[in-house]
Amino acid sequence: MKAPTLFGTALLAGCLFGIPVSKAEVSDWQQVVTHDIPYRLQCVQDDWPFEVHYNEQVQEELSSYLRTGRREAEAMLGRTPQYFPIIEHYLKVNHLPEELKYIPLLESRLRPAVESAAGAVGLWQFMPATAKGLGLHINGQVDERRSPYQSTETAMRYLTQLYRQFDDWALVLAAYNCGPGRVRRALRETGCSSFWDIEHRLPRQTRRYLPRLIATIYVGKYFDQHGLQPKKHKYHADHFRVFRIHHSVELDEIARYCEVSLSWLQALNPGYLEVYAPRQETPHYLILPQQALPYFARYIDKESRKVGTDYAIAVLDSQWKSVALEGS
Incomplete structure (x- = not known):
């Protein structure tokens, strides 16, 4: 079953005639989510490596970025000059889509030392078993999951492996979140090949993963349209x-x-x-x-x-x- 979309007739008219809805014309959040945001997503979705659905889950995540969590979003965006050059370099070397650089924004808010309640660590939030299986060192002196370079090199290798298995970036992202075995099982059980058609057979966290990433990419690309101002962190290095x-x-x-x-x-x-x-x-x-x-x-x-x-x-x-x- 396809995920419901919220692209309206006003949005489609805007795309057809090439007239974006300006900030001055939008006076409240409801108008923003039904005009500005879906317009931008509709007009860029062909450039993204996976199908973009604008649904209630995307709206909820956008609300947390642009309304209730603005301060945290600005702090997250302030870390991009430190870490995006590293990630972009390895994406280019490995010939991977640019939009994948937003995964660490979703996973860790670009905090390389952060640890989740489940024990995932680093920009890319690798679990210990996954990290060790991919060759990262974890001991009393080093945890390479926390290294922006080793973890990013490893993430590129892992994403490449997953793409060779699934040949579909939406499925790759689902597998990155819950493991390739669960995604393969959902594909077998449903006989379908699209993330949006198998999502109901995936864990709840994975069902929300792609909508959350869509919202994160949107914020990373269009934060200035919503008045967000990236805030440099204490130990930022310009060069x-x-x-x-x-x-x-x-x-x-x-x-x-x-x-x-x-x-x-x-x-x-x-x-x-x-x-x-x-x-x-x-x-x-x-x-x-x-x-x-x-x-x-x-x-x-x-x-x-x-x-x-x-x-x-x-x-x-x-x-x-x-x-x-x-x-x-």
């Missing part, structure tokens, strides 16, 4: 660079050497649970604000004399990521 590290490093020592606060350095590198980054078999990442870079170059020279030239090469050879992922 930052990331280095791939093969050796252990002391975060408190780097903070002193680079003349930045340890709390800021830890906020930029939430995957490290201690004040040091331990040596690992696989490389790990260090994120630094732009103003720390001249000092960090001298720090590398100092450490190179201690451990040999391999240390400097391991760090400096990975500056391609620093250039590719510089954010503003």
